[in-house]
Amino acid sequence: MGSPELASLYQQVILEASKQKHGFGLRPEPHPSNHQLNPTCGDEITLQLVTDSSGEHVEKLAWEGQGCSISMASASLLTDLTAGLPVAELPERIGLFRELMQSKGAGVEDDEPLGDAAALEGVSRYIARVKCAMLAWTALEGAMMESAAK
Amino acid sequence: MGSPELASLYQQVILEASKQKHGFGLRPEPHPSNHQLNPTCGDEITLQLVTDSSGEHVEKLAWEGQGCSISMASASLLTDLTAGLPVAELPERIGLFRELMQSKGAGVEDDEPLGDAAALEGVSRYIARVKCAMLAWTALEGAMMESAAK
Amino acid sequence: MTQNLPIDDAAAAVYAADFPALDQEVNGHRLAYLDSGATSQKPTAVLDAERDFYEHHNAAVHRGAHTLAALATERFEDARAKVAGFIGADIDEVVWTSGATEALNLIAYGISNASAGLGGESARRFAIGAGDVIVTTEGEHHANLIPWQELAARTGATLRVIPVLDDATLDMDAAAALITSEVKLLAFTHVSNVSAVINPVAELVALARAVGALVVLDACQSVPHMGVNVRELDVDFAAFSGHKMLGPTGIGVLYGRSELLNALPPFLTGGSMITTVTLEKAEYLPAPQRFEAGTQQVAQAIGLAAAIDYLDAVGLDRIHEREADLGARMYRGAAAIPGIRVLGPSDAALRSGVVALDVEGVHAHDVGQYLDDRGIAIRVGHHCAQPLHRRLGVTASTRISPYFYNTTAEIDAVIDALGEVRAYFGLTD
Amino acid sequence: MTQNLPIDDAAAAVYAADFPALDQEVNGHRLAYLDSGATSQKPTAVLDAERDFYEHHNAAVHRGAHTLAALATERFEDARAKVAGFIGADIDEVVWTSGATEALNLIAYGISNASAGLGGESARRFAIGAGDVIVTTEGEHHANLIPWQELAARTGATLRVIPVLDDATLDMDAAAALITSEVKLLAFTHVSNVSAVINPVAELVALARAVGALVVLDACQSVPHMGVNVRELDVDFAAFSGHKMLGPTGIGVLYGRSELLNALPPFLTGGSMITTVTLEKAEYLPAPQRFEAGTQQVAQAIGLAAAIDYLDAVGLDRIHEREADLGARMYRGAAAIPGIRVLGPSDAALRSGVVALDVEGVHAHDVGQYLDDRGIAIRVGHHCAQPLHRRLGVTASTRISPYFYNTTAEIDAVIDALGEVRAYFGLTD
Numbered sequence A, B: 001m002g003s004p005e006l007a008s009l010y011q012q013v014i015l016e017a018s019k020q021k022h023g024f025g026l027r028p029e030p031h032p033s034n035h036q037l038n039p040t041c042g043d044e045i046t047l048q049l050v051t052d053s054s055g056e057h058v059e060k061l062a063w064e065g066q067g068c069s070i071s072m073a074s075a076s077l078l079t080d081l082t083a084g085l086p087v088a089e090l091p092e093r094i095g096l097f098r099e100l101m102q103s104k105g106a107g108v109e110d111d112e113p114l115g116d117a118a119a120l121e122g123v124s125r126y127i128a129r130v131k132c133a134m135l136a137w138t139a140l141e142g143a144m145m146e147s148a149a150k
Numbered sequence C, D: 001m002t003q004n005l006p007i008d009d010a011a012a013a014v015y016a017a018d019f020p021a022l023d024q025e026v027n028g029h030r031l032a033y034l035d036s037g038a039t040s041q042k043p044t045a046v047l048d049a050e051r052d053f054y055e056h057h058n059a060a061v062h063r064g065a066h067t068l069a070a071l072a073t074e075r076f077e078d079a080r081a082k083v084a085g086f087i088g089a090d091i092d093e094v095v096w097t098s099g100a101t102e103a104l105n106l107i108a109y110g111i112s113n114a115s116a117g118l119g120g121e122s123a124r125r126f127a128i129g130a131g132d133v134i135v136t137t138e139g140e141h142h143a144n145l146i147p148w149q150e151l152a153a154r155t156g157a158t159l160r161v162i163p164v165l166d167d168a169t170l171d172m173d174a175a176a177a178l179i180t181s182e183v184k185l186l187a188f189t190h191v192s193n194v195s196a197v198i199n200p201v202a203e204l205v206a207l208a209r210a211v212g213a214l215v216v217l218d219a220c221q222s223v224p225h226m227g228v229n230v231r232e233l234d235v236d237f238a239a240f241s242g243h244k245m246l247g248p249t250g251i252g253v254l255y256g257r258s259e260l261l262n263a264l265p266p267f268l269t270g271g272s273m274i275t276t277v278t279l280e281k282a283e284y285l286p287a288p289q290r291f292e293a294g295t296q297q298v299a300q301a302i303g304l305a306a307a308i309d310y311l312d313a314v315g316l317d318r319i320h321e322r323e324a325d326l327g328a329r330m331y332r333g334a335a336a337i338p339g340i341r342v343l344g345p346s347d348a349a350l351r352s353g354v355v356a357l358d359v360e361g362v363h364a365h366d367v368g369q370y371l372d373d374r375g376i377a378i379r380v381g382h383h384c385a386q387p388l389h390r391r392l393g394v395t396a397s398t399r400i401s402p403y404f405y406n407t408t409a410e411i412d413a414v415i416d417a418l419g420e421v422r423a424y425f426g427l428t429d
């Protein structure tokens, strides 16, 4: 059996999200996208930023990839969080999530804006896993940069 | 003033030999020869093995070079020692001298065959200087190899 | 414990007591360090040797003439003699490097330099170009693959790769077919850091010799774990790292046959490797100094010598035997768990003590986390062998790599945890 | 002692007490270690930091995921941040190497690889060939001369050398004439390890910038002894070694401007520097990882960070000031002795604390022996700067190189001994 710390890392919501993989499956048509890879383990993700016709709101993220439960859960929870959000709000959420991940177990003052993704807080106690949790979020940043470059 | 150890390194016979440089000056005509260099300090020696017409006895060594008092004295004393010796006896003397130099201050059982060059025994206590003392002797080995190769 | 008796758990515990890092708690459990394939822990004797050097003899080596410098030089060269004796080489056949990776790159760049016309007449034998072939294998660590890819790219030579079979052993039929007269160099690992495969050195050397190719042995996973004699193995070059054999980080060894080392052009250039330097040109010292430019890893060389003393006192044969036992126990235990696939051959005679495995449905990172929660340190990932993992159909694996200081209780703790891990992550079958 | 007061003999003695190697007798005298230009001694804090790492955190870095591996990685990267802060660089601009020599070779081979077409589009800017020119100076250590000779030989480029004047300062008129539009790279030392000359960095950088040449700074003799900010100096690359600045052997640093490091092709290849490896090809990580193939000098990096903490606590400005005092005292004392010629400029503002000299009629080896007999450790030889010695008309010189832990009494002991040495060897005038 695992320790309480391990249980707080692998919360039910995380294990479920890692299996459900909301947003899994890339769109055939082109969207701003980005590929990220964790060189230690070879885990990777390709993520598309699908917006509504105005380009101002996220319709839904679409992604494919393979990796550990943390990276898969994180991509799934990121997809849930961002659906319908104004694109302009993404940088702040990503920044907050990065802060949470780098908090070494201390958490952030207000993790409400992260929704269920706040459940990933436990990851911040395991430096080696922060990269896993950040993979999808970094890919979203990349996709936004591509979109801005156009 | 130096210590007694230093005095035994720089014995009068050595300091004098380093100034007198017996054998200094290369012969114009070709003889088996060899060049040796101490890469740490740039000291070097070029030595010719001049034999009698039969080729069986050393007439005299001839050499040029520059270096510390130990290397110059060693070349000078080697020249004194070898004049008139059968060439066939050289390897044994060189071997004995090498043994003396590697003795770390312990000396060798019988250093008589080294003549005045035995005064260099003190060098063996200073590992960093052994190369200086060996320079001429190694060059003589090289010259003999060249002579044998012909 | 007697040198003649096999290492048992009691003996292992006595050895372990010499390693301060093994005596700590991780996540509330006593650390079970089973990642020695990545880097070994260090006994106090090695730490003391390094410290003693710094406290009493530290000085520039091969440069100074003062007392400390002479002592430092002597200890540094004694360390070289120790390594040479350990692998059956001559003293001047041992070149210090920062690690095995640098040692392998040294060969590749030496050949590159020869191919660019450097190194004079004697270096010509190393020159390669279009039409020439370098051969390596699919089972290599990146350190014994990428340098050859780059060498091929720099010189126009072609790289061929001997494939592995499903059990990760080399396809020796393919090897025989690939090692043709165009082959100038064959590089392969003695023991795989993933599949545990011990390669058939004699057969591979014979294939190389038949076509006049040079043989480079990656000995990273053999020298720390079994008696290795480079002369008996009849290889031309061999590379290994100090940190995997109880030594400090930052020190490695390149063995090269004397005749070859003295013909290979230098790699790194700078101080202490020259005879004469003018503004136009430098003349180089004989090996090994010609490959040791600049201030060397002196304290680390001396630490490595102390590590070899320690290994010699334990005995390489006993270490090899003990690890084979631990590896076999791990193999059996893991293979018996439903949903676990052990990589590499099943024949124990072909295996080192390393066991890498795949837990169906659970990513290696998650397996590693589960074990770490119990204080078990193992490695997860591709272990710098992506092509091999790709060939075996996994992205990342979980690797247990024991050393002589590990106990069967630690192996059993891993087996227990592996037996639970799929259930923990919600998989049942 | 207060951080604000200059270092006096009392303060130096307090510092010296932190260095175990300084507290010993050599030939019946207390050691006077004046060879810090070759390698410095190490304070207990550095030895403790290394040992603490080995005893508590030792594990593979950037590879493992278990607790120890994560801790080791964190400490390793903290050390990088420390070095970056020390020289005013960004974290990803600091590359670990085995020493300054390897750092300089890394640049040379990176350019070589770019010139061979490796590294893709972004590496093209580094490619050189026939018609291109590399410039270095006559005052260089071999580590900053031979790599460029070899690079020129590999690529067909030409090497030009800025001559020095009789006082060993650079001939700046010649520099201006030699740094023409064909020049792609200018490499020079910040401070000479022989003549003590502090080169005019700003002027040389301006000459290089005017023709678009890259600037490589050999900072081996400056970073340990004075505050160095690479951004303010505006150089593209800089190299220095840990062992000359209280750190362990086997660790060095390459600084490179981020944009350049990310465009330069890799040098050593192997594990931990790639993203994806197939049997045909490898994709590389961004800098600094792309230059850090294989297991790194982890304990040594951590030791170097502790050395920087120590230097920071003493204060680089105070160190610089103190050494200037000791150097000036040495210079005056030696210059006043008949038959002694001090190399380098007489203007103290142009000099570091190093003093190299020639004793007329007595070979440097014999001078060194005479001093060693009194427990004084100084260096004799060409100090890996043969061309400079040739230019100054000596084969070998005697070099006194103090650090902040030396006292004026030690300097005076050298001066006394130098005053006797010619008489001892039978020279009188």
Ligand SMILES: Cc1ncc(COP(=O)(O)O)c(C=O)c1O
Pocket: C271, C293, C294, C295, C296, D037, D038, D099, D100, D101, D102, D141, D143, D144, D189, D191, D192, D193, D218, D220, D221, D241, D384
């Ligand atoms: C000016 C200078 N450059 C380069 C070096 C080479 O440094 P290392 O031998 O540590 O690589 C040294 C020291 O020997 C030096 O003094």
Ligand SMILES: Cc1ncc(COP(=O)(O)O)c(C=O)c1O
Pocket: C037, C038, C099, C100, C101, C102, C141, C143, C144, C189, C191, C192, C193, C218, C220, C221, C241, C384, D271, D293, D294, D295, D296
């Ligand atoms: C088989 C093998 N080859 C090469 C290496 C590279 O060794 P290092 O990282 O010490 O240079 C390793 C270890 O990582 C290895 O296991």
